[in-house]
Amino acid sequence: MTxxxxxxxxxxxxxxDVVIQRDLTFTVxxxxxxxxxxxxxxxxxxxxxxxxxxxxxxHGDIHFSGESFWQADDETRVxxxxxxxxxxxxxxxxxxxxxxxxxxxxxxxxxxxxxxxxQEVVSFKLALVxxxxxxxxYPSELSGGMQKRAGLARAMALDPDILFFDExxxxxxxxxxxxxxxxxxxxxxxxxxxxxxxxHELASIFAIGNxxxxxxxxxxxxxxxxxxxxxxxxxxxxxxxxxLRRGEVASVAP
Amino acid sequence: xxxxxxxxxxxxxxxxxxxxxxxxxEHPPLMQDLVREFRSNPPAQFFRFNAQALESWDTGLITFxxxxxxxxxxxxxxxxxxxLPQGAQRLIHLATVIPERQENMRLRAKEGRVFRLxxxxxxxxxxxxxxxxxxxxxxxxxxxxLRGRAQYRQSDLALAIQECGAKALPIVTxxxxxxxxxxxxxGAVQLKQFGAQIYVANLxxxxxxxxxxxMMTAVIxxxxxxxxxxxxxxxxxxxxxxxxxxxxxISPMEFLVLPRMLALMLMMPLLCIYSDILGxxxxxxxxxxxxxxxxxxxxxxxxxxxxxxxxSVGIVKSVVFGVLVAIAGCLRGxxxxxxxxxxxxxxxxxxxxxxxxxxxxxAILTVMYDILGV
Ligand SMILES: Nc1ncnc2c1ncn2[C@@H]1O[C@H](COP(=O)(O)OP(=O)(O)OP(=O)(O)O)[C@@H](O)[C@H]1O
Ligand SMILES: [Mg+2]
Numbered sequence: 289m290t291x292x293x294x295x296x297x298x299x300x301x302x303x304x305d306v307v308i309q310r311d312l313t314f315t316v317x318x319x320x321x322x323x324x325x326x327x328x329x330x331x332x333x334x335x336x337x338x339x340x341x342x343x344x345x346x347h348g349d350i351h352f353s354g355e356s357f358w359q360a361d362d363e364t365r366v367x368x369x370x371x372x373x374x375x376x377x378x379x380x381x382x383x384x385x386x387x388x389x390x391x392x393x394x395x396x397x398x399x400x401x402x403x404x405x406x407q408e409v410v411s412f413k414l415a416l417v418x419x420x421x422x423x424x425x426y427p428s429e430l431s432g433g434m435q436k437r438a439g440l441a442r443a444m445a446l447d448p449d450i451l452f453f454d455e456x457x458x459x460x461x462x463x464x465x466x467x468x469x470x471x472x473x474x475x476x477x478x479x480x481x482x483x484x485x486x487x488h489e490l491a492s493i494f495a496i497g498n499x500x501x502x503x504x505x506x507x508x509x510x511x512x513x514x515x516x517x518x519x520x521x522x523x524x525x526x527x528x529x530x531x532l533r534r535g536e537v538a539s540v541a542p
Numbered sequence: 543x544x545x546x547x548x549x550x551x552x553x554x555x556x557x558x559x560x561x562x563x564x565x566x567x568e569h570p571p572l573m574q575d576l577v578r579e580f581r582s583n584p585p586a587q588f589f590r591f592n593a594q595a596l597e598s599w600d601t602g603l604i605t606f607x608x609x610x611x612x613x614x615x616x617x618x619x620x621x622x623x624x625x626l627p628q629g630a631q632r633l634i635h636l637a638t639v640i641p642e643r644q645e646n647m648r649l650r651a652k653e654g655r656v657f658r659l660x661x662x663x664x665x666x667x668x669x670x671x672x673x674x675x676x677x678x679x680x681x682x683x684x685x686x687x688l689r690g691r692a693q694y695r696q697s698d699l700a701l702a703i704q705e706c707g708a709k710a711l712p713i714v715t716x717x718x719x720x721x722x723x724x725x726x727x728x729g730a731v732q733l734k735q736f737g738a739q740i741y742v743a744n745l746x747x748x749x750x751x752x753x754x755x756x757m758m759t760a761v762i763x764x765x766x767x768x769x770x771x772x773x774x775x776x777x778x779x780x781x782x783x784x785x786x787x788x789x790x791x792i793s794p795m796e797f798l799v800l801p802r803m804l805a806l807m808l809m810m811p812l813l814c815i816y817s818d819i820l821g822x823x824x825x826x827x828x829x830x831x832x833x834x835x836x837x838x839x840x841x842x843x844x845x846x847x848x849x850x851x852x853x854s855v856g857i858v859k860s861v862v863f864g865v866l867v868a869i870a871g872c873l874r875g876x877x878x879x880x881x882x883x884x885x886x887x888x889x890x891x892x893x894x895x896x897x898x899x900x901x902x903x904x905a906i907l908t909v910m911y912d913i914l915g916v
Contacts (some may be wrong), residue, residue, distance in 0.1 A: 340789050370791040380782035394790050397693055442786075
């Protein structure tokens with residue numbers, strides 16, 4: 289259960305000359321629910337883009353099960369990418385396709401299933417995220433939170449080994465976001481997926497996360513990594529304590 | 543009234559009294575008294591406020607105070623807001639707790655003219671490189687298609703064909719008939735002088751078949767379809783839909799660009815033939831109504847003048863134009879930045895690039911035909 293799935297080594301991320309984060313080194317183990325935390329604008333989405341291979345690191349590398357991503361040839365990269373399912377911060381549903389087509393497209397491309405079977409899988413995935421019966425809707429006909437959930441269904445379409453969620457619960461009501469937490473736990477437990485989540489929601493962080501990394505915008509590097517509970521209990525860094533306690537600074541033993 | 547009174551209750555302290563309505567719409571108070579006081583001796587070290595006569599305030603007061611605070615910071619003076627209304631103090635605190643990020647105001651201010659020129663030159667060559675890379679990728683994709691290994695949806699291709707085929711017919715009809723008319727008019731004025739009106743048929747027929755049919759449809763498609771391609775792909779880029787394709791391991795070149803390119807390649811020759819015929823019809827209208835030629839006579843003359851080669855010359859051109867318009871539209875769409883303004887730019891740029899491509903390639907093809915003797 290604890291063999292490393294994704295290893296980030298000495299990663300430096302930059303847009304042009306502007307460095308966003310440097311010297312990131314951490315490991316995501318198989319079966320982890322790994323939380324990326326940090327203030328708004330500190331580079332969480334950017335880190336995610338690096339981990340899913342959309343943006344090349346300025347320095348450093350990312351390894352999937354020991355296999356380097358950025359040293360690899362194109363074919364390996366496509367293979368590694370296909371192990372991943374991604375939910376983008378904005379949902380990023382294909383706007384010219386209905387929800388059913390959105391979720392069904394990866395199945396069409398990569399499986400031998402026939403149309404009827406695909407339809408069954410699609411309605412199952414949509415039902416999982418509470419969108420049963422919305423298959424014929426187009427993304428523009430949905431609310432923001434519904435688009436988010438549909439994006440989630442698409443990310444899960446191929447039952448990938450690794451799932452990346454960028455702020456899955458932003459824009460959801462408390463009950464839906466609770467439901468989402470349960471879903472994430474269920475995905476890990478039943479499918480054995482590794483899940484990387486960017487989230488600000490403290491309730492989720494403590495409810496689902498068993499490993500995490502904290503990025504800081506001022507020092508431009510990670511301040512800590514490890515299970516969120518342990519961070520709250522042991523970590524003496526004021527920024528992290530503030531973050532994990534919603535800015536209510538508690539008396540912390542150094 | 544917005545007023546401020548500056549006094550010195552103590553040697554090192556400036557006291558500012560705020561009077562009246564400090565609102566955005568009121569005229570800004572004069573800073574002169576303050577500036578004079580800053581300069582005077584002995585230099586002040588503390589700054590205090592008295593707001594007893596302040597009647598109302600809004601953001602206007604806060605921005606004034608923040609400006610003052612910056613000046614005091616520079617002069618290493620201590621500024622004390624405690625004399626201000628509670629609300630104003632809290633707002634100032636909120637506005638200053640998170641310090642401005644220094645490096646965010648990066649290079650931009652420092653860029654000199656030379657620097658800008660160099661960046662501009664580099665970005666121009668980069669643009670050319672991107673274009674070559676894109677054309678290369680397009681070819682690879684096309685060969686994958688020929689080998690039957692490209693991933694795309696038939697339904698997308700059908701939709702694109704409908705979009706740039708059937709739906710373009712009305713506008714192509716209108717423009718082609720009018721171009722035929724214009725050619726006939728221009729020719730008629732000259733040829734009438736020699737009593738050679740009948741050769742208007744030759745002029746219009748050859749003009750449409752060899753040149754204008756392909757050219758006009760291509761320009762229409764650049765404005766209509768090329769722009770639409772750029773806008774569609776650009777919006778998909780902005781919404782991260784293209785990233786979503788990449789992470790799924792689906793090549794956007796195959797899935798998005800290929801059907802659009804194929805559709806234009808297939809439809810352009812058909813539109814071109816259609817346009818040729820309508821142009822000749824347009825010429826016939828002028829011939830019959832104004833030059834007193836018989837309709838049968840006109841068409842017979844046209845038939846005599848045109849060979850199959852003339853048509854194929856135009857059709858070959860139209861295929862080339864179709865590819866180029868598709869490349870221009872898709873290239874600009876895929877290059878699109880990540881804002882809605884960028885989509886607008888991409889669209890404009892797609893049309894301009896498309897038309898430049900069309901005219902340049904037309905010139906090259908015409909010279910080549912001339913050398914080949916067709
Ligand atoms: N395309 C880009 N070009 C230049 N800078 C960018 C670009 N995208 C993001 N940035 C910068 O990178 C930094 C990190 O952005 P990112 O989107 O990763 O933040 P985030 O941690 O996901 O924030 P949030 O929690 O608000 O989503 C920001 O300071 C932003 O200004
Ligand atoms: Mg983000």
